[in-house]
Every structure is written in C-alpha cells, then in structure tokens.
C-alpha cells in the first residue's frame with residue numbers, strides 16, 4: 001500500500017479558478033516521486049496542500065490519505081500534529097527553516113523538545129545523531145554555530161536534519177537544490193537517495209529540472225497549468241515520453257547530464273561531504 005495517496009486534489013481560488021486541478025498520484029515507501037513542470041504549474045501549491053499550509057482564501061478539495069488516514073478534513077490542531085511528525089517539507093532556501101539569530105544547537109534541540117517532548121540532554125544527543133545522519137562532520141562544532149556561519153549546502157543539510165527529526169513517512173522537497181552549485185547539488189541528491197533507502201521515507205521531489213530526475217526519481221508526474229498531463233516510471237518517461245508537453249520539456253534540456261551520474265553512496269570518495277563554499 002502507498003504511504004501517501006492523493007486523489008482528485010484541487011486548490012481553488014474564491015473566483016472558482018483551480019490552481020491545482022484534480023491531481024492524483026501516490027508515493028510508496030522509500031520511493032522518490034518527481035514533480036516537474038513550468039513555473040506557476042501548481043507544484044508548490046500541491047506540496048503546501050500536503051502539509052495543510054494552503055493560505056486563505058484558497059480552498060482545498062479532494063483527498064490526501066497519509067498512512068491510510070484522511071488529512072483534507074482534519075482540524076488545524078490535527079494538522080499541527082501531522083506536520084513535522086508524519087510529513088515534512090524542505091524548501092529551496094534553507095534559511096527559511098532556520099532562525100538567523102539562534103545557534104543551531106538551540107534550534108535543533110528546541111525543535112526536538114517541542115515536537116517530541118525530549119529532555120535537554122536527550123535532545124542534544126539526538127541533534128548530534130541527526131547531524132551525523134546528514135553527513136555533517138563535527139556536529140559539536142555545528143551546534144555552536146549560527147546559520148550564517150555555514151555554507152548553503154551545509155545549511156540545506158541542517159534543514160534536512162530538522163525535517164528528519166520526527167522520522168516523517170513522507171518528505172516534500174521543493175526545489176531543494178536549485179540555489180546550490182552543481183557539485184553540491186549532487187551531494188544533496190545523494191543524501192536524499194541514501195535517506196530514503198535507510199529510513200524508508202517516501203520523497204516527493206519538486207523541481208523544474210526534468211533532467212535531474214532521470215537518475216534520481218522512480219516515477220515522474222508532469223504538471224502543467226495545475227494538472228498532471230503525464231505520469232510514468234522515470235525510465236519510461238525519458239525513453240518514450242507520451243505527452244507533447246513532456247516532449248517540449250525534454251527538448252528544452254540540451255543533454256541529460258544527470259543520466260550519466262550514477263548516484264554513489266553518500267560519503268564516497270570525491271563527493272566532499274563538507275561542502276563549504
């Protein structure tokens with residue numbers, strides 16, 4: 001059974017315009033589902049709907065079942081329980097997940113204390129464990145730093161560590177590599193690839209970069225104007241795209257460099273886990 005089943009999801013403006021229009025897809029355990037499409041096609045809005053974060057006065061309809069439980073009809077209080085615990089999100093700008101004036105140690109342990117009710121000592125130990133899980137060496141040192149003292153790639157790893165804290169079943173990763181340099185981007189992809197294997201977490205990976213999905217995603221959904229126009233296993237989609245819009249997207253990619261990147265295990269020689277810039 002899929003851990004996440006989205007059926008006929010809609011996000012509608014008060015004037016009746018649908019920003020997300022009858023979207024249906026699912027995510028299995030340890031699976032990466034790529035969501036691709038042009039700017040404004042409803043990718044982020046779909047991700048926001050999965051976390052109960054669609055702003056008023058927009059209305060959400062359809063069904064989102066997570067681990068068999070319906071989310072669309074739940075109360076704000078229930079959403080607060082679901083967010084972070086069962087489903088988490090990482091965004092393009094890691095700074096949005098981090099308070100600029102607080103040391104990372106404080107932020108990580110506060111998060112663990114408030115979400116899991118951990119005591120200070122246990123929260124600190126868990127924070128170090130999480131930093132190790134995202135391959136940030138010298139966790140003690142990281143915990144003493146402020147966000148601005150880390151590179152973009154390191155900050156994104158910390159944001160991922162925070163997202164992992166409550167061991168969510170699904171991670172929504174929205175353009176998480178877009179702001180990063182190419183080599184650091186590969187490091188983050190390898191990390192996510194490792195995490196889904198080791199934790200069983202499903203990943204909904206939103207990107208405008210179809211090429212990137214060729215070596216990373218198991219399945220791909222192509223969004224256009226709020227709708228899914230094509231949905232297929234990644235290898236099928238790249239080998240034999242069906243929809244004219246998918247052809248258009250593929251034609252816009254000069255080559256598929258990522259196809260050549262066989263994702264190696266994280267921490268393998270040459271990756272450089274400490275991606276300071």
Ligand SMILES: Nc1ncnc2c1ncn2[C@@H]1O[C@H](COP(=O)(O)OP(=O)(O)OP(=O)(O)O)[C@@H](O)[C@H]1O
Nearest residue numbers: 019037038039040041042043044045046055058208
């Ligand atoms: N708060 C809002 N109220 C009304 N419309 C909105 C709101 N936020 C976004 N939209 C509109 O919803 C549509 C879908 O936006 P969304 O951000 O989901 O697109 P996207 O595919 O993620 O694009 P991008 O790749 O640029 O992030 C767009 O037309 C956008 O203008």
